[in-house]
Amino acid sequence: MDSLLIPVAQALLSGVLVGGVYGLLSIGFSLAFGVMRIVNFAHGDLVMYGMYVGVVAAAFGIDPLLMIPLSFLLMAALGAAQYLLVYKRFVGRATLQQLLAAIGLGLMLQMLAQIVFGADTRSAPSMFSMQFVTIGPLFVSAAQVIACGVAVVATLLVELLLLRTRWGKAVRAVADDIETAGVVGLSAQTINITAFALACGLAGIAGTVMGTYYPTDPSKGLSLMPIAIIATTIGGLGSIRGSFLGGVFCGVVQQCTALLWSSALQDVPLYVLLLLFIAYRPTGMFGLRTE
Amino acid sequence: MATAAVVRSAAPPRRVHRIWPLVPVALIALLPVLPGVNAYILAVTVRALIFIALGQAWNVVAGIGGQLSLGHGVFLGLGCYVTGVLFNLLGISPWFGVLAGMAVATLVALVMGAMTLRIRGIFFALATVAVSLACDQLARHYVALTGGDSGLALSFVGTSFWAAQSRSPAPFVYAGLVLVVVFYWITRVILASRFGLEMRAVRDDETAAAASGVRVFRTKLLGFLASAAMTAFAGGLYMQYYQAIDPESAFGLGQAIQLQLPALIGGLGSAAGPVLGGALMTVLSELTNWGSTKFDLVGVDILVYGLVLLLVVLWAPAGIVGLLRRPRP
Numbered sequence: 001m002d003s004l005l006i007p008v009a010q011a012l013l014s015g016v017l018v019g020g021v022y023g024l025l026s027i028g029f030s031l032a033f034g035v036m037r038i039v040n041f042a043h044g045d046l047v048m049y050g051m052y053v054g055v056v057a058a059a060f061g062i063d064p065l066l067m068i069p070l071s072f073l074l075m076a077a078l079g080a081a082q083y084l085l086v087y088k089r090f091v092g093r094a095t096l097q098q099l100l101a102a103i104g105l106g107l108m109l110q111m112l113a114q115i116v117f118g119a120d121t122r123s124a125p126s127m128f129s130m131q132f133v134t135i136g137p138l139f140v141s142a143a144q145v146i147a148c149g150v151a152v153v154a155t156l157l158v159e160l161l162l163l164r165t166r167w168g169k170a171v172r173a174v175a176d177d178i179e180t181a182g183v184v185g186l187s188a189q190t191i192n193i194t195a196f197a198l199a200c201g202l203a204g205i206a207g208t209v210m211g212t213y214y215p216t217d218p219s220k221g222l223s224l225m226p227i228a229i230i231a232t233t234i235g236g237l238g239s240i241r242g243s244f245l246g247g248v249f250c251g252v253v254q255q256c257t258a259l260l261w262s263s264a265l266q267d268v269p270l271y272v273l274l275l276l277f278i279a280y281r282p283t284g285m286f287g288l289r290t291e
Numbered sequence: 292m293a294t295a296a297v298v299r300s301a302a303p304p305r306r307v308h309r310i311w312p313l314v315p316v317a318l319i320a321l322l323p324v325l326p327g328v329n330a331y332i333l334a335v336t337v338r339a340l341i342f343i344a345l346g347q348a349w350n351v352v353a354g355i356g357g358q359l360s361l362g363h364g365v366f367l368g369l370g371c372y373v374t375g376v377l378f379n380l381l382g383i384s385p386w387f388g389v390l391a392g393m394a395v396a397t398l399v400a401l402v403m404g405a406m407t408l409r410i411r412g413i414f415f416a417l418a419t420v421a422v423s424l425a426c427d428q429l430a431r432h433y434v435a436l437t438g439g440d441s442g443l444a445l446s447f448v449g450t451s452f453w454a455a456q457s458r459s460p461a462p463f464v465y466a467g468l469v470l471v472v473v474f475y476w477i478t479r480v481i482l483a484s485r486f487g488l489e490m491r492a493v494r495d496d497e498t499a500a501a502a503s504g505v506r507v508f509r510t511k512l513l514g515f516l517a518s519a520a521m522t523a524f525a526g527g528l529y530m531q532y533y534q535a536i537d538p539e540s541a542f543g544l545g546q547a548i549q550l551q552l553p554a555l556i557g558g559l560g561s562a563a564g565p566v567l568g569g570a571l572m573t574v575l576s577e578l579t580n581w582g583s584t585k586f587d588l589v590g591v592d593i594l595v596y597g598l599v600l601l602l603v604v605l606w607a608p609a610g611i612v613g614l615l616r617r618p619r620p
Binding site: 086089096099104105106108262271272278279282 | 410416604
């Protein structure tokens, strides 16, 4: 029994660290849905671009972690452009057309990355990438600790922004009832653009910190989408806190599956969980009651 | 105005509708014996026919039923893998193997649909993504059965009716043509039936459909099952023609998106849409393949698919059929 205890504790710890970043990439996805009912299937591709920001920086000898603000701003700008060009006309209705448009957009972003950066796997090591921290018998990569720390701080800031500022209040008002929000003098358009840009900027941060311990290639974004979908569904579509915890949960399940079953099948239990949640609890643990 | 609309819809369907589909059918049927037709043209024709059949199958659930399945690669893959495994390991003829593939695909669709079609909205689409990715990981892991990452190759026995194999593409032209005609006919029958009307009612307004006495869940589920079975059947032809399948071409999201393009480009929910869209997409894909080889740009084809998808959704949601149709007053 003792022989299993340490590997399980190790898996739990790694799972939480990986999962924190999953949480960060999921809250952006969840925010866009919660406020605008937009299912941004291209969200993962912005994470991928965030990783490439780090790759480019590392190529110039700059530590990728210093690029976090730039990554946030770049992806926020890209997000605002996406919103104005494509998503604006779909606000309020998660329709088949909107999903398809997002998929088309995602494919284009992915292939542009492939044409610009090539199809090879690239990495973006930071100053912490080769360091390890030991806690008793357990050890973790310093880069993962930093990444998870950034994710937690960013998530808390988003929560504060939504709950404590006038802007956050306006976002929640628009999310609740877009017409009444207009009546009391809020510009839904401005609020939607800023909220969508924030959601995409968070994807950029998630990508840049993830890039310090996880190599990237142009298809990485798409391969992260299932995690965002599952974390958000389990946590509750539209709930920031729920999506973050959902991400942590996904990380833990992956690591435990890898330990106890097979690392090649580490996502299979997550897919089963997603189906079970959709069938029996589609609002997730903290999700919106309506819909 | 209202009277004019009623009169128009009550008028008998134009006769030209019944004649024109026969022209391309006859042309393709004669293709293998026409002078100057080389193996390349036949191969492209077979690819187009398989593409159209798969698109027509997806059109049933997504176009008529309005349920966005992003996981039809699952049914294509099951059709391919079951047919191939039964033939390779047990020597069962693909003519029976494809029926087993259809049965397995329908069963999987039943479980998926029962779990996810009760609630409305995007959950069905998200669940289909999850199921295809789960199949992808399982197919890569159970190497003994599926051949793992490199995929499953059919053991080739030479030209044989029993093994449904042929050295020349000509028999596949006929098989594909029959499949496309039958699927087109099935779609027409569904569209004209009460069931088709109910599916479209659910697609356009679930609440109103339920209020009019349509059993919403049952309608969605039956549409999904029919579409899954059709996809798996076309998957059997896919396997016999391409002789191989791998996890990425079966369950990858790229495949799932390709399966949608014929119906989306041609016109969702119409029987002619996937036929026109599939033919156009095949031409487009040949062009981009040529372009990406010539200019050494890997990925241009996918870039074009993405662009086409986006343009169609934003500016021509009714596809080619919608553009051809006279605008209503």
